[in-house]
Amino acid sequence: MFDFDELNEECGVFGIVGHSDAARLTYYGLHALQHRGQESAGIVTTNGEKFHVHRDMGLVTEVFSSDEVSKLIGSTAIGHVRYSTTGSSVLANVQPLVFNYAKGEIAIATNGNLVNGDKLRKELEANGSIFQTTTDTEAIAHLIARSNADTLEGAVKETLNQLVGAYALLILTNEQLFVAQDPHALRPLAIGKLGDSYVFSSETCAFDTIGATFIREIEPGELLVVTQDNEMCVTRFSEPKETSICSFEYIYFARPDSDISGINVHTARKRLGRQLAKEAFAEVDVITGVPDSSTSAAIGFAEATGIPYELGLIKNRYVGRTFIQPSQELREQGVKMKLSAVRKVVEGKRVVMVDDSIVRGTTSRRIVNLLREAGATEVHVRISSPPVKNPCFYGIDTANRDQLIASNHSVDEICKLINADSLAFLSAEGMIEAIGRPSNEKNRGHCVACFTGDYPTKLYDALEVEETV
Numbered sequence: 103m104f105d106f107d108e109l110n111e112e113c114g115v116f117g118i119v120g121h122s123d124a125a126r127l128t129y130y131g132l133h134a135l136q137h138r139g140q141e142s143a144g145i146v147t148t149n150g151e152k153f154h155v156h157r158d159m160g161l162v163t164e165v166f167s168s169d170e171v172s173k174l175i176g177s178t179a180i181g182h183v184r185y186s187t188t189g190s191s192v193l194a195n196v197q198p199l200v201f202n203y204a205k206g207e208i209a210i211a212t213n214g215n216l217v218n219g220d221k222l223r224k225e226l227e228a229n230g231s232i233f234q235t236t237t238d239t240e241a242i243a244h245l246i247a248r249s250n251a252d253t254l255e256g257a258v259k260e261t262l263n264q265l266v267g268a269y270a271l272l273i274l275t276n277e278q279l280f281v282a283q284d285p286h287a288l289r290p291l292a293i294g295k296l297g298d299s300y301v302f303s304s305e306t307c308a309f310d311t312i313g314a315t316f317i318r319e320i321e322p323g324e325l326l327v328v329t330q331d332n333e334m335c336v337t338r339f340s341e342p343k344e345t346s347i348c349s350f351e352y353i354y355f356a357r358p359d360s361d362i363s364g365i366n367v368h369t370a371r372k373r374l375g376r377q378l379a380k381e382a383f384a385e386v387d388v389i390t391g392v393p394d395s396s397t398s399a400a401i402g403f404a405e406a407t408g409i410p411y412e413l414g415l416i417k418n419r420y421v422g423r424t425f426i427q428p429s430q431e432l433r434e435q436g437v438k439m440k441l442s443a444v445r446k447v448v449e450g451k452r453v454v455m456v457d458d459s460i461v462r463g464t465t466s467r468r469i470v471n472l473l474r475e476a477g478a479t480e481v482h483v484r485i486s487s488p489p490v491k492n493p494c495f496y497g498i499d500t501a502n503r504d505q506l507i508a509s510n511h512s513v514d515e516i517c518k519l520i521n522a523d524s525l526a527f528l529s530a531e532g533m534i535e536a537i538g539r540p541s542n543e544k545n546r547g548h549c550v551a552c553f554t555g556d557y558p559t560k561l562y563d564a565l566e567v568e569e570t571v
């Protein structure tokens with residue numbers, strides 16, 4: 103999947119406790135999580151007395167100079183990278199969000215979307231709360247501040263029990279770091295250790311970057327409370343519900359060098375490609391993948407068929423994120439700037455092009471056309487996930503239902519629309535089997551809602567918003 107009609111992950115979070123170089127390590131951690139959000143980045147540190155904050159729009163390397171990082175004093179830090187789905191793309195919404203309330207300072211970084219965010223917000227506003235941002239995350243701060251619980255831990259638990267949806271959450275005060283995973287564990291969140299310091303990250307790739315050791319994942323409904331001297335109390339705010347990790351983390355979002363539930367993402371993608379080959383073989387000369395996210399699946403497809411994998415498509419890494427596409431003609435040009443077909447590889451060949459998903463279909467058509475213009479005699483498109491027919495309400499920026507090509511077209515129709523010689527998607531059962539999570543739970547612990555419409559939580563206002571768009 104590539105560019106204009108891709109799915110976008112909302113966020114990545116990172117935290118470290120009691121380390122003399124907390125801000126710098128958080129910077130490196132966020133850099134490793136950059137693929138999860140490119141619109142803004144922020145770090146909040148504490149020295150036990152007060153917060154130091156730097157947040158801005160842009161990539162991690164654009165937001166933080168070495169100078170900025172060294173001003174972030176304190177041995178505990180949380181950081182966030184963001185791609186906005188709820189809340190517009192403005193500085194006020196850049197996380198971690200920082201609040202002052204009667205009991206002191208509090209900073210919140212979260213990955214995922216609440217499905218009852220609007221409902222909570224309306225209730226809080228009706229009771230006098232004034233919101234400074236348009237994000238769900240602010241509702242969490244208001245709920246904590248308004249709680250009558252005796253302790254902050256009690257207030258956090260009470261708050262978490264009012265949230266519905268996806269949230270992998272870090273809450274920092276000058277004394278403690280709270281780390282919570284929603285009862286369905288929709289988004290990944292792992293704990294590691296660097297020396298004596300606990301480290302938390304959306305993905306394990308950030309642990310490798312800073313030399314930390316992976317310990318385990320945060321369990322659904324779990325709340326960890328870590329003091330500045332790395333004393334950790336493991337508690338729960340909710341019984342775990344059906345585990346429903348987003349299957350797109352394996353298919354597309356997570357970095358190939360990350361592990362989720364002990365499964366390496368690259369390896370899972372290769373298995374998806376192998377399964378796809380089993381389900382939808384095509385007699386061709388060359389297999390290629392849409393870089394970078396579909397490369398692993400294309401290799402798996404090639405391995406299973408014995409047909410050579412080739413770099414038929416090359417991504418230009420140096421095209422700016424903010425490339426403006428005002429017209430159809432320039433949009434076509436945009437794809438050519440970002441992706442090239444390798445003529446010597448595909449000319450005169452029958453090609454299988456493996457991609458991880460089709461959202462609106464416009465990009466797929468452009469890539470098929472690139473391969474044809476480079477001389478491919480046949481282009482067979484193979485997708486390493488089932489058709490995306492339903493929107494995501496848990497923090498992935500899918501299109502609205504009416505913009506999802508698979509929600510209102512058959513596979514044959516999509517094949518014609520994207521100008522392919524043939525098209526096949528992986529089955530939901532094949533996908534679940536190929537990812538290979540060691541789980542007896544429903545769908546082996548995956549969320550598959552955007553494929554099947556079977557959402558793991560109630561949808562509250564999320565559905566109403568979708569229906570009125």
Ligand code: SF4
Nearest residue numbers: 348349494549551552
């Ligand atoms: S609906 Fe789809 S994209 Fe959203 S969490 Fe579930 S599997 Fe992931």
